[in-house]
Amino acid sequence: MTEDPEEGMLSWDESVFRDEHVFEIDYVPETFDHRETQLENLKYALRPAVRGSRPLNTMVRGPPGTGKTTAVLKLFGELTGQPGVRTVRVNCQLDSTRYAVFSRVFENVFDYEPPSSGISFKKLFGQITDRLVDDDEVLVVALDDVNYLFYENEASDTLYSLLRAHEGSAGVRIGVIVVSSDLSLDIMEELDGRVQSVFRPEEVYFPVYDADEIVDILGERVDRGFHDGVIGPQELDRVAELTAESGDLRVGIDLLRRAGLNAEMRASRTISVDDVETAYDKSKYVHLSRCLRELTESERALVETIAEHDGEQAGTVYEAFHESTDLGYTRYTEIVNKLDQLGVIEADYADVEGRGRSRSLTLSYDADAVLDRL
Numbered sequence: 001m002t003e004d005p006e007e008g009m010l011s012w013d014e015s016v017f018r019d020e021h022v023f024e025i026d027y028v029p030e031t032f033d034h035r036e037t038q039l040e041n042l043k044y045a046l047r048p049a050v051r052g053s054r055p056l057n058t059m060v061r062g063p064p065g066t067g068k069t070t071a072v073l074k075l076f077g078e079l080t081g082q083p084g085v086r087t088v089r090v091n092c093q094l095d096s097t098r099y100a101v102f103s104r105v106f107e108n109v110f111d112y113e114p115p116s117s118g119i120s121f122k123k124l125f126g127q128i129t130d131r132l133v134d135d136d137e138v139l140v141v142a143l144d145d146v147n148y149l150f151y152e153n154e155a156s157d158t159l160y161s162l163l164r165a166h167e168g169s170a171g172v173r174i175g176v177i178v179v180s181s182d183l184s185l186d187i188m189e190e191l192d193g194r195v196q197s198v199f200r201p202e203e204v205y206f207p208v209y210d211a212d213e214i215v216d217i218l219g220e221r222v223d224r225g226f227h228d229g230v231i232g233p234q235e236l237d238r239v240a241e242l243t244a245e246s247g248d249l250r251v252g253i254d255l256l257r258r259a260g261l262n263a264e265m266r267a268s269r270t271i272s273v274d275d276v277e278t279a280y281d282k283s284k285y286v287h288l289s290r291c292l293r294e295l296t297e298s299e300r301a302l303v304e305t306i307a308e309h310d311g312e313q314a315g316t317v318y319e320a321f322h323e324s325t326d327l328g329y330t331r332y333t334e335i336v337n338k339l340d341q342l343g344v345i346e347a348d349y350a351d352v353e354g355r356g357r358s359r360s361l362t363l364s365y366d367a368d369a370v371l372d373r374l
């Protein structure tokens with residue numbers, strides 16, 4: 001499409017963006033629609049903290065990009081204004097051991113990092129709990145992406161220390177929110193018996209947004225991020241439709257930003273459906289990268305094997321997988337199901353001549369794109 005130089009061309013200081021920052025990954029949105037029930041349930045669990053009591057522990061689950069972290073950040077933001085309540089969000093991908101989690105809590109409580117020479121866990125723990133008691137503060141810890149603590153075999157110890165802190169030190173009140181997007185991980189099942197007996201969390205589930213909800217949510221971003229009239233309803237619908245394929249809102253946000261950049265590249269003031277389609281060639285990988293990021297080593301190994309045997313029967317893939325990892329069939333099937341559920345692969349039943357029904361395993365993305373991101 002060509003633009004009239006007088007009317008449509010963008011000069012250097014012109015942009016389709018009113019505020020490009022709202023399309024960035026760490027932007028916390030002002031409005032947070034379609035999560036009323038989840039916020040209510042989380043508030044219910046946290047309310048005792050405001051009254052100076054130990055909050056209820058909570059388990060937040062749901063697929064990637066469904067607003068779990070944002071919900072926690074929003075509520076923590078509100079609680080920060082409340083006297084006697086301290087909130088700490090730990091990203092367990094970065095802090096994946098008990099020591100690292102408590103170091104992060106220490107840093108929040110004391111406003112400086114624990115000594116780099118290293119002190120024993122017991123000391124670290126003691127200093128934190130003493131301070132909380134002295135300051136008469138209730139502590140709420142959100143363990144975001146808690147699955148990483150499980151991968152490192154640190155989950156039970158970490159939760160045990162947090163949940164039983166009040167036993168060793170009178171007056172300590174700590175509540176825990178665990179957040180997980182790994183739906184194949186049975187958190188309760190994986191915890192030691194000693195933790196299971198003290199951890200009876202409230203459960204809050206975050207389902208994927210449907211296309212109408214996505215239009216609503218992204219419409220808000222559009223209003224804040226683009227100048228008026230930059231994207232029309234038809235183009236926004238297409239963005240929502242493509243986002244709904246994975247259900248990961250990050251795809252939609254990235255798509256809007258890239259579509260805006262594409263429009264600017266054509267020196268246009270408005271985004272066309274074509275700008276959206278071209279942007280999707282890149283934005284669709286936002287979800288893939290998010291999914292690959294959280295895979296364990298054996299899960300990655302299977303993705304790699306499937307990439308080398310794309311579209312082949314599950315039995316054939318198993319042989320190659322077993323050859324390279326020595327893992328058995330049960331584990332193999334679990335991983336296949338996880339990858340299928342994440343949308344990284346499609347495991348479809350098909351009739352195979354002479355062998356009855358068998359599953360064929362196909363990557364949902366281009367094999368090179370997957371291997372590049374592994």
Ligand SMILES: Nc1ncnc2c1ncn2[C@@H]1O[C@H](COP(=O)(O)OP(=O)(O)OP(=O)(O)O)[C@@H](O)[C@H]1O
Binds near residue numbers: 071249290
């Ligand atoms: N209801 C909503 N309104 C506005 N923005 C939202 C909403 N839900 C999610 N988002 C946006 O979508 C992106 C992903 O959300 P968030 O990180 O909270 O998801 P998540 O469920 O924690 O994902 P993951 O499990 O992958 O960590 C963020 O940029 C967030 O701002």
